[in-house]
Amino acid sequence: MDDRLSRVFSALADPIRRDMVARLAVGDATVNELAEPYAVTVQAVSKHLKVLEDAGLVSRSKQAQRRPVHLEAEVFDLMTKWIERYRLEAEQRYQRLDAVLAEMAVGEPDQAKTRSEGEAS
Amino acid sequence: MDDRLSRVFSALADPIRRDMVARLAVGDATVNELAEPYAVTVQAVSKHLKVLEDAGLVSRSKQAQRRPVHLEAEVFDLMTKWIERYRLEAEQRYQRLDAVLAEMAVGEPDQAKTRSEGEAS
DNA sequence: AGCGAAGTCAACCAAAAAGTTGAACACGCA
DNA sequence: TGCGTGTTCAACTTTTTGGTTGACTTCGCT
Numbered sequence: 001m002d003d004r005l006s007r008v009f010s011a012l013a014d015p016i017r018r019d020m021v022a023r024l025a026v027g028d029a030t031v032n033e034l035a036e037p038y039a040v041t042v043q044a045v046s047k048h049l050k051v052l053e054d055a056g057l058v059s060r061s062k063q064a065q066r067r068p069v070h071l072e073a074e075v076f077d078l079m080t081k082w083i084e085r086y087r088l089e090a091e092q093r094y095q096r097l098d099a100v101l102a103e104m105a106v107g108e109p110d111q112a113k114t115r116s117e118g119e120a121s
Numbered sequence: 122m123d124d125r126l127s128r129v130f131s132a133l134a135d136p137i138r139r140d141m142v143a144r145l146a147v148g149d150a151t152v153n154e155l156a157e158p159y160a161v162t163v164q165a166v167s168k169h170l171k172v173l174e175d176a177g178l179v180s181r182s183k184q185a186q187r188r189p190v191h192l193e194a195e196v197f198d199l200m201t202k203w204i205e206r207y208r209l210e211a212e213q214r215y216q217r218l219d220a221v222l223a224e225m226a227v228g229e230p231d232q233a234k235t236r237s238e239g240e241a242s
Numbered sequence: 243a244g245c246g247a248a249g250t251c252a253a254c255c256a257a258a259a260a261g262t263t264g265a266a267c268a269c270g271c272a
Numbered sequence: 273t274g275c276g277t278g279t280t281c282a283a284c285t286t287t288t289t290g291g292t293t294g295a296c297t298t299c300g301c302t
């Protein structure tokens with residue numbers, strides 16, 4: 001887990017961290033406020049925040065002795081770009097496959113294709 | 122890590138698994154084909170596939186003694202929905218904030234609002 | 243009937259993650 | 273000046289993860 005995308009996905013793999021992101025979408029909050037709903041210590045929440053921060057999902061400014069946590073929504077783009085890219089590729093492939101199947105339906109129906117069998121597609 | 126979304130995010134937190142998804146977007150593949158580029162055993166790849174399968178990202182049909190792996194792109198929707206929801210919430214919040222700031226600029230500039238300080242908003 | 247290829251299962255290991263407790267640090271305030 | 277609050281740091285434990293090796297199953301092929 002070294003690259004950015006891995007850190008982002010990994011950060012959001014935890015329900016508590018996802019819930020914290022959900023709450024931060026509504027407004028900044030302090031560590032104690034964030035910790036309050038969960039059945040874990042505030043130290044554990046502090047660690048969760050570090051994970052989110054390392055992933056670039058969150059930033060912490062210091063204001064007196066409290067550190068308001070702020071959601072950095074731009075990182076979401078990184079994920080959506082990755083997801084959309086492969087979703088699209090897969091969808092386009094289905095369209096091509098449909099075209100091929102349609103072609104086969106009108107053409108000859110037995111294209112056994114028992115060659116080397118090595119590659120996918 | 123029990124719910125669906127956690128499993129999906131967690132599955133994609135690993136670079137090898139993300140790469141496998143990327144390759145499967147282009148076409149189905151067998152376990153050995155998938156394993157080939159990586160410096161790990163085929164057993165390890167089999168485990169990775171189990172993780173992807175448990176997340177619903179991939180399905181395996183059995184065809185003779187090989188099990189072609191197939192990408193299930195629908196699961197991506199689950200993620201994008203989650204992501205978009207909070208991205209939008211955060212963005213709308215900024216717009217509201219901008220509106221408030223603009224209002225304050227023309228109106229009275231000292232709306233101290235030092236009440237309970239309890240909630241984030 | 244039996245070899246060989248493709249996958250999986252089981253047991254194990256090391257490293258990382260998620261949690262704990264306890265101590266320390268950094269302020270504001272009386 | 274020193275107490276209290278908010279947060280982090282450090283050390284430790286337990287669970288999960290990603291990897292290994294070795295044995296086993298399933299099938300096609302000759």
